[in-house]
Amino acid sequence: MAEMVKLSVNGQEVEVEAGKNLIDAVGAVGIEIPHLCYHPALGADGNCRMCLVGIEDGRPPLVPACKTPAAEGMKVQLDAEHIKKIQHDVMELELINHPTDCPICDQAGECALQDYYQKYDGQESRMTVPQVQKSKKLDFGCGVIHDQERCILCARCVRFTRQITKTGELGIVNRTDDARVTTFPGRPLNNRYALNVVDLCPVGAMTSSDFRFKQRVWFLTRDKGICHGCSKGCNIFIDHHKEKYKDDIIYRYRPFVNEQVNGYFMCDEGRMTYKKENQDRLLVAKANNAESIISSAVDSLKNSISSSNKPVFLVSPNCSLEQMYAIKKLGEAKGATVSGFSDGYILEGDGDDFLIQDDKAANRAGLELLGVDTTKEAFESAMKEADLLVNFNNDLAKSYDAAALDELIGDCKFAMVATTQDALTEKAEIAIPAASYSEYSGSVINTDNILQMFNKAVVKNEPFDDIVNIVSRIGGDVNENSAAWAGMKASVPALKDVEPEQIPEQGLALNS
Amino acid sequence: MSIKVKTIVRYGRSWQERLYLIEVFKGMACTFRHFITNFLDNSKLYVRHYPEVKPEITPRWRGRHRLTTHEDGTIKCVACYMCQTNCPAQCIQIEAGERTDGRTEKVPLKFDIDLLECIYCGYCVEACPMDAIRMDTGIFSVTATNREEMKMTIDQLRSTPGAFSEEEYKKGGA
Ligand code: SF4
Ligand code: SF4
Ligand code: SF4
Ligand code: SF4
Ligand code: FES
Numbered sequence: 001m002a003e004m005v006k007l008s009v010n011g012q013e014v015e016v017e018a019g020k021n022l023i024d025a026v027g028a029v030g031i032e033i034p035h036l037c038y039h040p041a042l043g044a045d046g047n048c049r050m051c052l053v054g055i056e057d058g059r060p061p062l063v064p065a066c067k068t069p070a071a072e073g074m075k076v077q078l079d080a081e082h083i084k085k086i087q088h089d090v091m092e093l094e095l096i097n098h099p100t101d102c103p104i105c106d107q108a109g110e111c112a113l114q115d116y117y118q119k120y121d122g123q124e125s126r127m128t129v130p131q132v133q134k135s136k137k138l139d140f141g142c143g144v145i146h147d148q149e150r151c152i153l154c155a156r157c158v159r160f161t162r163q164i165t166k167t168g169e170l171g172i173v174n175r176t177d178d179a180r181v182t183t184f185p186g187r188p189l190n191n192r193y194a195l196n197v198v199d200l201c202p203v204g205a206m207t208s209s210d211f212r213f214k215q216r217v218w219f220l221t222r223d224k225g226i227c228h229g230c231s232k233g234c235n236i237f238i239d240h241h242k243e244k245y246k247d248d249i250i251y252r253y254r255p256f257v258n259e260q261v262n263g264y265f266m267c268d269e270g271r272m273t274y275k276k277e278n279q280d281r282l283l284v285a286k287a288n289n290a291e292s293i294i295s296s297a298v299d300s301l302k303n304s305i306s307s308s309n310k311p312v313f314l315v316s317p318n319c320s321l322e323q324m325y326a327i328k329k330l331g332e333a334k335g336a337t338v339s340g341f342s343d344g345y346i347l348e349g350d351g352d353d354f355l356i357q358d359d360k361a362a363n364r365a366g367l368e369l370l371g372v373d374t375t376k377e378a379f380e381s382a383m384k385e386a387d388l389l390v391n392f393n394n395d396l397a398k399s400y401d402a403a404a405l406d407e408l409i410g411d412c413k414f415a416m417v418a419t420t421q422d423a424l425t426e427k428a429e430i431a432i433p434a435a436s437y438s439e440y441s442g443s444v445i446n447t448d449n450i451l452q453m454f455n456k457a458v459v460k461n462e463p464f465d466d467i468v469n470i471v472s473r474i475g476g477d478v479n480e481n482s483a484a485w486a487g488m489k490a491s492v493p494a495l496k497d498v499e500p501e502q503i504p505e506q507g508l509a510l511n512s
Numbered sequence: 513m514s515i516k517v518k519t520i521v522r523y524g525r526s527w528q529e530r531l532y533l534i535e536v537f538k539g540m541a542c543t544f545r546h547f548i549t550n551f552l553d554n555s556k557l558y559v560r561h562y563p564e565v566k567p568e569i570t571p572r573w574r575g576r577h578r579l580t581t582h583e584d585g586t587i588k589c590v591a592c593y594m595c596q597t598n599c600p601a602q603c604i605q606i607e608a609g610e611r612t613d614g615r616t617e618k619v620p621l622k623f624d625i626d627l628l629e630c631i632y633c634g635y636c637v638e639a640c641p642m643d644a645i646r647m648d649t650g651i652f653s654v655t656a657t658n659r660e661e662m663k664m665t666i667d668q669l670r671s672t673p674g675a676f677s678e679e680e681y682k683k684g685g686a
Contacts, residue, residue, distance in 0.1 A: 101616065102592075103590050103592030103594070103618075103641050103642065104590050104591070104592065104616050104617050104618040108592075136617070137617055212610075213591070213608040213609060213610070213618055214608075216592075216593045216597070218597065219593075219597075243605070244602055244605065
């Protein structure tokens with residue numbers, strides 16, 4: 001527990017964490033100090049002056065809250081007339097040359113300028129001279145589009161490329177009302193985290209070309225989730241929306257703050273994985289190589305498992321812990337070899353020392369924890385004798401090319417429980433569509449052994465079953481996540497004391 | 513100033529009136545008298561010969577929508593979704609895209625209004641920051657033989673002209 005200090009804001013006594021700056025310290029107890037350039041991940045720059053507050057007794061009359069650490073006995077003034085006037089005047093200054101093209105600005109609805117205008121400004125423009133015009137719709141590379149007119153020169157984006165990615169592509173050139181953010185000629189943004197500047201930018205000066213004009217943000221439902229793009233398991237907002245007469249689809253992922261896992265950011269590649277949740281989904285079931293209704297595909301798989309002598313169950317390293325456990329139990333009951341072979345998910349050397357990991361699977365640590373064998377040798381030797389392969393959403397095409405895959409499967413019966421319609425599901429005699437990770441609740445363990453829980457976000461018009469339910473329909477004992485947890489607590493020592501309902505939002509570091 | 517009191521004569525208290533039957537026949541006689549007069553000569557009818565004779569409507573009338581254009585024919589709408597957001601019937605469906613006609617950046621690629629769902633409240637017109645949607649076409653009777661035809665598309669909305677001059681429309685309070 002951090003050291004606490006008592007100070008007063010507008011005469012009201014509050015207890016806040018010592019050492020933090022005033023914005024964060026009093027923000028934690030629900031008092032907002034308006035700020036534009038300060039961002040907790042980038043530190044204080046002190047350039048916008050929106051955060052000026054008064055401190056009574058023995059100090060300069062005004063201090064920037066972003067650069068002032070909270071101290072015992074401080075008397076912070078936020079609602080004094082002269083402070084209100086400063087906030088009002090800073091806003092007026094910011095808006096002098098602002099194009100206010102909110103109708104065509106993707107930021108509208110989540111824009112600091114709009115919000116602060118409502119709260120602290122609210123007056124008509126007094127400008128009588130023409131506004132300074134700058135460049136709009138500049139392609140900065142990496143899917144980032146910049147609008148120089150909307151920019152308030154807070155330098156968050158510039159500081160991000162200097163401090164976080166250390167690539168330094170962005171800079172501010174010129175002075176006064178001619179100042180603008182730009183890139184060096186012929187040197188656009190070129191790093192794997194570039195789209196974070198879109199989230200960092202408090203206004204609509206940095207927008208994403210992928211999300212551009214797709215949806216107005218106030219229509220979006222923001223649900224929390226875990227990115228399944230790699231084994232880091234970055235915390236995300238799944239921004240989705242169901243338009244009238246259409247299906248619930250995801251429009252974008254945005255990072256959600258989790259100091260223990262991803263901090264404030266996520267990688268661009270992971271951000272784009274939302275597309276896989278919308279597109280190329282397996283929608284129709286298959287039984288005996290022909291399209292069928294889901295229940296007959298399930299029956300057909302159930303019968304195949306019963307009549308098989310040597311079944312092999314292949315688990316995806318992206319499955320949730322609950323799903324892995326359910327599949328493992330079913331395998332034990334039916335005498336099947338359960339494998340988690342998925343070497344193809346690992347891209348050696350692709351990771352970096354920030355967020356991106358080599359392993360492109362979200363829950364390989366879960367496979368290990370549950371004791372599921374992931375070796376190639378064990379999987380291939382089991383396949384030699386197998387007469388049935390049931391693949392639970394493991395993308396084998398990552399590990400084998402087409403010819404090797406044909407050889408591997410041979411004349412063994414091939415069934416898939418899958419989320420994606422691809423060449424592999426094409427090959428399967430039986431295919432059962434399943435819910436993907438934005439559509440079910442579950443838990444995953446990331447590369448740093450942090451157990452994280454996530455909840456169902458997207459609700460499709462015709463939702464598919466979670467793999468846990470499908471496994472129970474084909475004869476498994478585990479029929480829901482709570483049953484899986486009861487079983488896991490009893491059989492896995494590391495999970496013995498874990499209460500799934502009490503896993504903190506920041507995730508639980510498993511000690512092993 | 514004293515309050516003016518006007519005493520209204522109450523009818524229906526006499527015994528003939530309370531009998532009802534006599535009054536019913538009196539009423540029937542009145543109806544038939546009108547019927548026969550109008551049957552023989554309908555030039556003095558109290559009602560309008562709709563649809564042959566159309567009513568006069570004012571510029572403030574909320575009729576079928578249209579999407580307005582600039583002088584050079586480019587569409588005024590910038591696909592900001594304000595109308596869609598404000599529509600209580602949720603009958604406007606917009607899809608936005610990149611603009612290429614040299615004005616701003618955003619344009620609607622699709623703009624559907626389902627007139628079966630529309631309640632003609634005019635909130636879309638109120639919400640529009642561009643004066644891009646108006647209900648001044650003077651069209652108040654919208655009919656179709658199937659549901660799909662009742663969905664106005666961007667081309668239909670754009671090609672319908674306004675029924676009033678700019679001055680008249682502005683006078684209407686817009
Ligand atoms: S940055 Fe904010 S205020 Fe400026 S146009 Fe965009 S939404 Fe409007
Ligand atoms: S582009 Fe956005 S983040 Fe960068 S300086 Fe301008 S307002 Fe700040
Ligand atoms: S008139 Fe009312 S109901 Fe009809 S489209 Fe406009 S806002 Fe919607
Ligand atoms: S008609 Fe007006 S309110 Fe509706 S999207 Fe177009 S500009 Fe916006
Ligand atoms: S937030 Fe303190 S000066 Fe900008």
